[in-house]
Amino acid sequence: MSTAIYPGSFDPPTLGHVDVAERAAGIFEGVVICVGSNVRKDSARLSGEERAALVRAAVGHIGNVEVEVMSGLLIDFARERDIRVVVKGLRDVRDFGAEQEQALLNRTMAPEIETVFVVSDVRYGFVSSSAVREISLHGGEVREMVPGGILEDVQRLYGRGERSKRI
Numbered sequence: 001m002s003t004a005i006y007p008g009s010f011d012p013p014t015l016g017h018v019d020v021a022e023r024a025a026g027i028f029e030g031v032v033i034c035v036g037s038n039v040r041k042d043s044a045r046l047s048g049e050e051r052a053a054l055v056r057a058a059v060g061h062i063g064n065v066e067v068e069v070m071s072g073l074l075i076d077f078a079r080e081r082d083i084r085v086v087v088k089g090l091r092d093v094r095d096f097g098a099e100q101e102q103a104l105l106n107r108t109m110a111p112e113i114e115t116v117f118v119v120s121d122v123r124y125g126f127v128s129s130s131a132v133r134e135i136s137l138h139g140g141e142v143r144e145m146v147p148g149g150i151l152e153d154v155q156r157l158y159g160r161g162e163r164s165k166r167i
């Protein structure tokens with residue numbers, strides 16, 4: 001099958017994201033992971049390039065995956081590359097509402113682009129970037145949620161430090 005885009009904020013990337021990337025890479029010839037910003041959420045702690053560097057380190061073992069940063073609309077990113085499939089991960093039914101909304105918004109703007117959902121492994125049903133951020137900020141243990149190769153970076157970048165947000 002052709003190439004797909006797997007977009008997300010990846011703030012930070014988690015084992016759930018890697019699981020979805022591995023599954024997508026098993027289905028499609030190539031997967032472009034695109035690191036964007038969700039303006040409906042709090043602004044990301046790290047820049048797009050910094051998050052992309054974490055994603056690259058987390059998915060380096062997957063041969064047919066590349067990582068890019070996206071600054072505008074997802075549909076423009078896809079059209080510029082002539083890619084017609086967007087992959088999103090679903091942990092459970094709670095993810096579905098927001099993901100369906102995004103898929104329908106994208107379809108309204110770009111009917112030729114299809115969104116495909118991949119269900120992540122049940123082991124990662126409780127894992128989220130927001131949980132990793134919160135636990136890291138308080139110095140807690142996130143090794144069960146974050147790829148080992150980026151664990152130290154995540155703890156440093158999302159822990160209490162010069163860049164930490166006041167809470």
Ligand code: PNS
Nearest residue numbers: 007008009010036037038072073074102
């Ligand atoms: O990690 P998330 O919150 O699922 O990522 C959301 C993201 C970055 C994929 C989404 O907000 C996005 O596509 N942003 C780019 C701007 C855009 O195209 N918005 C319209 C579709 S919602």
